[in-house]
Amino acid sequence: MRTICFYFQVHQPYRLKPYRFFDIGEDHHYWDDFLNRSVMRRVAQKCYLPMNALLLELINKYDGGFKICFSMSGTFLDQMESYAPDVLESFRKLVDTGHVELLNETYGHSLASLKSKAEFQTMVRNHQEKIKKLFNGYTPTIFRNTELIYSDQIGAMIAEMGFEATLTEGAKHILGWKSPNYVYCNSIEPKLKVLLKNFQLSDDIAFRFGNKTWADYPLTTDKFVKWINNVPQSEEVINLFMDYETFGEHQWAETGIFEFMKHLPEAVFKHTNYGFSTPSEVVAKVPPIGKIHVPTPISWADEERDLTAWLGNDLQDEAFGKLYELEKMVNQIDDAEIKRDWTYLQTSDHFYYMCTKFFSDGDIHSYFSPYDSPYDAFINYMNVLSDFVLRLKEKIKEQEAEA
Amino acid sequence: MKVLMFGWEFPPHISGGLGTACYGLVKGMVHHKQDVIFVVPKLWGDEEQMADFVNASDISIDYREKKFKSIWKNLTYLEVSSFLVPYLGPEEYQKFTDYAIHDRADVDESIFSTKYEFSGKYGKNLLEEVSRYALTGAQIARDRSDFDIIHAHDWLSFPAGIAAKEISGKPLVAHVHATEFDRSGQSVNKPVYEIERAGMHAADHVCAVSQLTKNIIIDKYGVPAHKISVLHNAVLDASIIKSTYNKKVPEKIVTFLGRITFQKGPEYFVEAAKKVLERDPNVRFVMAGSGDLLNRMIDRVAELRIADKFHFTGFLKGDDVDHMYAISDVYVMPSVSEPFGISPLEAVRHNTPVIISKQSGVAEVLDNAIKVDFWDIDSMADATFALLHYEGISKMFKELGTEELKKLKWEHVAAKLVTIYQKILAEKS
Numbered sequence: 001m002r003t004i005c006f007y008f009q010v011h012q013p014y015r016l017k018p019y020r021f022f023d024i025g026e027d028h029h030y031w032d033d034f035l036n037r038s039v040m041r042r043v044a045q046k047c048y049l050p051m052n053a054l055l056l057e058l059i060n061k062y063d064g065g066f067k068i069c070f071s072m073s074g075t076f077l078d079q080m081e082s083y084a085p086d087v088l089e090s091f092r093k094l095v096d097t098g099h100v101e102l103l104n105e106t107y108g109h110s111l112a113s114l115k116s117k118a119e120f121q122t123m124v125r126n127h128q129e130k131i132k133k134l135f136n137g138y139t140p141t142i143f144r145n146t147e148l149i150y151s152d153q154i155g156a157m158i159a160e161m162g163f164e165a166t167l168t169e170g171a172k173h174i175l176g177w178k179s180p181n182y183v184y185c186n187s188i189e190p191k192l193k194v195l196l197k198n199f200q201l202s203d204d205i206a207f208r209f210g211n212k213t214w215a216d217y218p219l220t221t222d223k224f225v226k227w228i229n230n231v232p233q234s235e236e237v238i239n240l241f242m243d244y245e246t247f248g249e250h251q252w253a254e255t256g257i258f259e260f261m262k263h264l265p266e267a268v269f270k271h272t273n274y275g276f277s278t279p280s281e282v283v284a285k286v287p288p289i290g291k292i293h294v295p296t297p298i299s300w301a302d303e304e305r306d307l308t309a310w311l312g313n314d315l316q317d318e319a320f321g322k323l324y325e326l327e328k329m330v331n332q333i334d335d336a337e338i339k340r341d342w343t344y345l346q347t348s349d350h351f352y353y354m355c356t357k358f359f360s361d362g363d364i365h366s367y368f369s370p371y372d373s374p375y376d377a378f379i380n381y382m383n384v385l386s387d388f389v390l391r392l393k394e395k396i397k398e399q400e401a402e403a
Numbered sequence: 404m405k406v407l408m409f410g411w412e413f414p415p416h417i418s419g420g421l422g423t424a425c426y427g428l429v430k431g432m433v434h435h436k437q438d439v440i441f442v443v444p445k446l447w448g449d450e451e452q453m454a455d456f457v458n459a460s461d462i463s464i465d466y467r468e469k470k471f472k473s474i475w476k477n478l479t480y481l482e483v484s485s486f487l488v489p490y491l492g493p494e495e496y497q498k499f500t501d502y503a504i505h506d507r508a509d510v511d512e513s514i515f516s517t518k519y520e521f522s523g524k525y526g527k528n529l530l531e532e533v534s535r536y537a538l539t540g541a542q543i544a545r546d547r548s549d550f551d552i553i554h555a556h557d558w559l560s561f562p563a564g565i566a567a568k569e570i571s572g573k574p575l576v577a578h579v580h581a582t583e584f585d586r587s588g589q590s591v592n593k594p595v596y597e598i599e600r601a602g603m604h605a606a607d608h609v610c611a612v613s614q615l616t617k618n619i620i621i622d623k624y625g626v627p628a629h630k631i632s633v634l635h636n637a638v639l640d641a642s643i644i645k646s647t648y649n650k651k652v653p654e655k656i657v658t659f660l661g662r663i664t665f666q667k668g669p670e671y672f673v674e675a676a677k678k679v680l681e682r683d684p685n686v687r688f689v690m691a692g693s694g695d696l697l698n699r700m701i702d703r704v705a706e707l708r709i710a711d712k713f714h715f716t717g718f719l720k721g722d723d724v725d726h727m728y729a730i731s732d733v734y735v736m737p738s739v740s741e742p743f744g745i746s747p748l749e750a751v752r753h754n755t756p757v758i759i760s761k762q763s764g765v766a767e768v769l770d771n772a773i774k775v776d777f778w779d780i781d782s783m784a785d786a787t788f789a790l791l792h793y794e795g796i797s798k799m800f801k802e803l804g805t806e807e808l809k810k811l812k813w814e815h816v817a818a819k820l821v822t823i824y825q826k827i828l829a830e831k832s
Binding site: 020021022024025026313314315317318319321322373375378379382383385386389390 | 650651652653687689697698701702704705706708710711712714715716717723726
């Protein structure tokens with residue numbers, strides 16, 4: 001039987017508060033608690049709570065025939081604990097069904113894989129601990145890197161940490177004539193399986209669903225079932241990867257997105273030879289068809305499917321470079337607050353806000369940004385970072401004095 | 404002696420430094436027991452009663468007076484699209500530049516109503532107001548015959564000064580606080596230039612706020628040198644400001660404070676910062692203000708990889724301005740063209756040593772400051788480094804700078820102005 005693999009990314013960054021030059025050296029609380037809380041509550045009402053309820057209903061209805069997988073960033077988990085214990089409760093119920101898989105990622109939803117192996121490994125381990133703690137000892141076996149960023153090298157790092165498989169984008173420029181609807185393996189460490197996002201079908205749901213100017217609007221389950229039936233029989237797995245906030249937040253309830261999901265499993269079971277699997281089931285069942293070569297990193301963002309949403313312009317490179325210059329100092333320090341801020345400051349969103357690609361994907365960027373412009377984002381971030389550096393130096397001095 | 408003076412704003416309702424300069428000058432005149440009739444487009448009622456204030460909004464125009472029609476006809480019609488006002492604060496500047504196209508359809512009607520409510524700002528109807536202000540000037544000059552001389556501040560009130568002179572036959576002094584060349588570089592707004600030029604030529608004498616400005620008036624406006632006097636600005640209060648605000652970062656701070664526009668030379672400050680930071684990373688540079696070059700400066704700072712030591716505060720208001728001066732170890736004003744430039748004097752009042760460009764009027768009156776060409780980023784970096792590290796020189800500047808400040812008094816400026824008046828009147832009679 002062929003299979004559909006749903007993976008939903010659940011993430012919220014810790015957004016910075018407006019942090020002025022005059023605050024440097026004095027105010028060490030960087031996070032916009034009010035904004036973060038209100039975003040969390042809004043998305044909980046619009047997406048997390050209703051969608052979790054729907055998924056639980058579907059899982060129970062088909063008694064395990066329908067399954068899904070989540071990856072939840074550490075910054076999301078922390079905010080959920082603080083601001084939305086009701087959401088945590090509903091995720092626990094889902095995981096308890098045994099038909100929901102959780103993935104491992106970096107705690108801070110960071111770009112550390114591109115810069116520091118040690119930091120990357122720390123972040124992965126911290127995330128694993130957190131998942132275990134929150135979900136009754138659950139231990140993920142599959143890894144997903146921030147924004148599906150992947151390269152041969154990153155894959156090798158993931159394999160080294162003992163993961164069975166990872167997820168990434170089925171980017172056109174790495175696939176060429178090949179199809180994303182197979183299981184592949186890493187070109188350096190073949191034991192690491194690689195699942196590729198079918199971006200056509202995924203983005204039909206995630207991005208185009210409510211778009212009235214789209215030729216295929218409105219998207220119905222009949223249409224969707226027809227499309228997946230058109231996939232050649234030899235292609236065994238369709239990976240539908242998307243942000244969880246697609247449901248109710250990016251695509252409002254009024255678009256009919258919840259109705260679509262509610263009826264999709266039934267349509268799939270009735271009219272196709274597909275079932276549903278989690279990533280670990282896919283890699284257990286489907287043998288890899290070959291190696292996938294990804295010499296330079298790819299991601300699931302924007303038209304380019306590369307790193308330019310977070311890195312590449314001078315603002316981003318400067319901020320990113322200055323941040324990781326601090327790694328050594330941070331590692332000398334044993335202080336929970338410093339470690340926490342260091343983790344949250346690494347979140348990829350901070351660099352996303354500094355993106356200046358206004359022309360093709362600027363709309364999406366400004367939708368997600370709390371700032372008026374990339375310049376504001378940059379100034380604010382650098383002010384915060386300046387204060388953070390002062391704190392690091394101070395702490396190290398203190399520790400040396402004690403020793 | 405009695406002077407009929409035309410200004411555009413007066414403290415406390417000011418948006419830039421023009422009002423402050425007028426205030427200082429009037430105060431100096433009063434000190435010398437000179438009478439001043441001071442006309443502004445709009446009076447708010449809370450002005451310090453130091454002169455015989457005339458609210459132009461209260462003046463009724465008697466448009467049976469034939470001469471008014473001819474004055475009106477001679478007023479040049481203007482299109483506003485450049486930065487017309489001297490010493491404009493960043494916030495006002497923003498509003499001001501937002502307003503690019505002046506819609507002057509059918510102004511005649513409202514202009515010739517008997518009374519006219521001026522906003523006295525630099526807003527949407529600026530040109531209409533400037534024109535109406537000229538008519539008001541003529542009316543005042545006709546109603547009051549008790550003055551000896553007319554004095555107009557900057558192009559906004561030049562048409563009023565010219566009109567008053569035509570009606571009364573009294574001599575006119577045109578006071579230039581900034582020229583269109585300072586504001587716009589080489590891309591001058593022609594109609595504004597024409598008004599400035601007309602004012603300077605119609606005047607019996609021109610006062611310039613610096614030698615630098617005098618040279619521009621000679622070169623660009625064709626006014627003969629003997630007709631121009633340099634009348635530097637002064638400070639209202641030379642006392643040292645002791646701030647209780649404390650710096651919270653361990654590094655020394657080097658500050659640029661002003662509009663981030665071509666005229667102010669922000670890019671030279673950025674380049675100099677890079678050079679200083681290469682030698683000494685324990686310095687923070689701050690660029691305070693906003694303007695059309697802000698984003699370009701941020702880009703450059705990121706490109707140079709100095710953003711962890713170079714900060715942007717945005718536009719500063721109220722106490723923050725004082726705080727910024729107070730925590731600065733060096734103040735830099737790298738202006739490309741600055742008729743006067745009062746801000747370094749504020750820095751001196753906060754005991755902060757200053758580096759100013761040679762292309763600023765203030766460089767002519769402040770000896771205890773380091774002066775560099777605005778483009779000479781190496782010298783600017785050297786000077787910054789020196790002031791940060793060699794205590795002797797910064798200490799000397801602090802002590803002598805504050806002494807110098809005490810000599811920059813408006814009464815001295817006023818005394819010089821009275822002499823100029825006397826000379827003009829003597830020549831006339």
